[in-house]
Amino acid sequence: MTHTDDIQTEEGYTPFSLLILGNGFDKDLGMKTAYRDFAESTFWPFTNLSxxxxxxxxxxxxERKEDVNTWFDLEELLAEFAQNINKTIEQAEKDFQDLDKVIKSLKEYLQAQEDEFCKKMDTTMHAKRDTPARNVLQKIIRNKKEYKIYTFNYTNVYRIARKIILEAEGKMFFHIHGSIRDNNIILGTGDQREINPAYFGFYKSANSSYASSNLVEDLAEADEVYIFGHSLGTNDHDYFYDFFQDCIHYHKENNCKRKIRIFTYDVNSELEIKKQLMKLTNKHLIGLYAHCDVKILRTCREYQDSWMLKDDF
Known part of the structure; x- marks a missing residue:
């Protein structure tokens, strides 16, 4: 019997909640963890090319880094490079060495960002500053009795959470693509991308550190799903496709709909989220809203008070 079966048949059933974090979570906390920030930092490894x-x-x-008008997404760029390059396995060896350099430097950069955040949180003024990310994390941990927190970020989510809320328990936090703490960050592209076979190692799933997780199963079981700062982009569709396919056909008695909350920055990012949802639902976004309790909440200052000041969202 699933969680969604239990909720309508057992009195006193406790809903199972999932919080899924993307890079927007760290950014909202003040960390400069965007790939563009890394590329423009002194940690960037490619400064003296010949x-x-x-x-x-x-x-x-x-070349892409110098184009300031282009969105700089390392994983998208890795996919683009591996799709369009014509090299043999032997010729590709140098590019794998370059990828290793990027990963090593990215780890060092993110560790510095994480350390700086934790240091700031030790000061009273910064610790009292409320942000959408802190607000959501606190409400999940304090108000939800049964929950798990998954992160697609490489920063140590448990260390960060403990700086925000002391009640955070390590056993509730799970990294999908490794972490700088465990020295196993997984940078690459999703399985659905068609790339040159010589670059098979660019797939995340080809990484020796790639490990199984229960995210797909927990999404299937969840009564409430909260997604903060994750773009639902193509590289991660494998994790979300089954869930949203189930949602568009989801029906329960007593109008007890599955709750979905997606937190994104502004109007533009909301539109990008909806474009991804259109793909994940096979152009049946209306069905998602019809069968589930869906809200997309903006985190920029203009809109955040409309939901942050409430006990729930």
Missing amino acids: NKDQGSLACFLN
């Missing part, structure tokens, strides 16, 4: 680097991953990333 002519012999032409056609390499390092050169490709540097």
Whole structure:
């Protein structure tokens, strides 16, 4: 019997809640964890390239980094590079070395960001500052009796959470793509991308550190799903597709709908989220709203008070 079966048949049933975190969570807390921030920092590994680097991953990333009008997403760029490059396995070896350099430098950069955040949280003024990310995390941990928290971020989510709310328990937190704490961050592209076979190692699932998680199963069981700062982008569709397919056909007695809350920054990011939801529901977004209790909540200052000041959202 599933959680969703239990909720309508057993008195006193406790809803099972999931909180899923993306990079927008860390950014909302004040950490500069966007890939663009990393690329423009002193931690960026490719600063002195020569002519012999032409056609390499390092050169490709540097060219894209210099285009300030383009969204700089490392994982999307890895997919684009591996899709369009024509090299043999032997020729690709240098690019895998470049990828290793990126991962090493990214780990060091994010560790510095995490350490700086924790240091700030030890000061009274910063610790009292409320943000949407803190607000959501506190409400989940304090108000939900049965919950799990999954993060797609590499920063140590439990360490961060403990700086925000002391009641946080380590056993409730799970990393999907590794963490800097465990020195196993997984940077790459999703399985659904068609790339040059010589770059098979660019797939996240090909990484030796890639491990199974219960996210897909927990999504299927969840009564309440909260997604904060995750774009639901193509590289992570494998984790969410089954869930949203189930949601558009989901029906329960007594109008007890599955609750879905998606927290995103502003109007533009909300539209991007809806574009992804349109893909994940096979162009049946109306069905998602019809069968579930869905709200997309904006976290920018103009809109955050409309939901942050309430006991629940």
